[in-house]
Amino acid sequence: MSQPSINLHGAVDLSALARPPQSPSAPAGDATEAPVVVDVTEATFQQTVELSMRVPVVVEVSAAYAGGPSAVLDKVVTDLGGRVQLARVDVETSPQIAQAFQVQAVPTVVAIVRGQPVPLYQGDYPEEQLRAVIDELLRVAAQAGVTGTVSGSGAEEEPAAPEEPPLPPLHAEALDAIEREDYPAAADAYRRALKENPADHEASAALAQVELIIRTASSGGLQAITDAEGVAPTDVAAHLAAADAEIAAGRPQAAFDRLIAVVRATAGEDREEARKRIVEYFEIVGNADPAVADARRNLASALY
Template structure:
């Protein structure tokens, strides 16, 4: 796919990075944290390896880190990488770009479920945010990064890195979250999705117009559904049962979490078309839920809504 995911629909914990957090660290001159520890400023664009990824996770607690998964043989990667570097540089330290050669770093490629490249995601406070795959136009990159900065600010990640020796800008004072939102965020950090769901449901009961709570509830419900699932096993089960609603739902959820939104919508629309009219309601409801999660103005949602309407009428 070539259109970006809505960063506002952050999938906190969407990629399992636990196996990479405590890997032994080895010297890597190109890695940003290592450069900073040597007394120099963190570069805006740098390479990251399986061994140095733990440092990048820590850096993402201060400034959003964009991850560019690429390979030397990948033509679209060579088109996209200069665009990413240009936009990151122009943002003057509000974002940094970490480049991952998937051939040289299989652990990271596996951890990020890189089924196709170029694949771009971000790290915010140690948590992954799927952005897009494919070589997208520069303006779309700018739009996605602008939304990413807004998302990072919502999570308190508002630092910058020094540029050309200039001191880092001070982060603006963070506005306190409402109590139930704070409870939900704390539960998400602990992996307690049931408690987070409960907190968001209470927030919505108090204020049905709370858009942040509604979005958060949809995101956490999605994460709760896929928690502990194995993607390959789920795909095998779905292939064995093409009209099995729950089997197809699970793969679609995993695809959304992994940033493959078009694939998820396509799977559910094909399921909707294949089922008798009397059995379609749950599929329609799941599609509408995912539309709301991604965002009504997202191009992929608009395309999927159009196709759903044609199937309905």
């Protein structure tokens, strides 16, 4: 892949996006408080053009469907310690910028020096060739008197994640038990948490999961599904074991269908046991799974 020829007379007209840059208020060689790597939109592009009067700006036009911004380019620019700013543009959210640079494919990388576009390359470049391209850009920028730097102090920092509140004591006790694989002790802690607060949905869901682990450890695992083949739905124990195995294997729809068939075919305590197990599965699988909404409707129909 040949290295592109760099000049200060690109064919791109930036006037559709930015006013003519103002004369810089600081000398072109001074440090500017700005991030080394920044995401640019049509609303902020004017600032990028104005910064190019003092610092060479590399503009990377990319798209998520094509792999997004280049980690290699990010590394090469960051290694320069602020001698170049990398302005990243998403072609899908800022199409006018891509149009102004006459972008035909992504990724496309151009530069701006003193408000003038400098075509660089298209596609993905290996690190060694990228460094050669940026070195040439710096040489050309220096000839144009653009030798400033960005300090990085204006970098956009992601907001700090909110500190998680401490776990309630019984939840912490349960997690400690889970870490040492003492599942009966974990179940006991969650039951005590529910006794203190029956509305503790986290404890309820966790208890259902722990009890599932305890049951499947002694039920033969996936073999329980095979053992239940051809067995009448009135054999509640066989189908409960098989449904546990299906839930543990990530097959909630099969487990729901199996136990709803048991509910339809049984009465009294057997029916109630199957119903309660389905409700436990709702806690384990979670309401976001579409299988849960279907199972709720089917269970109501089977019961009433």
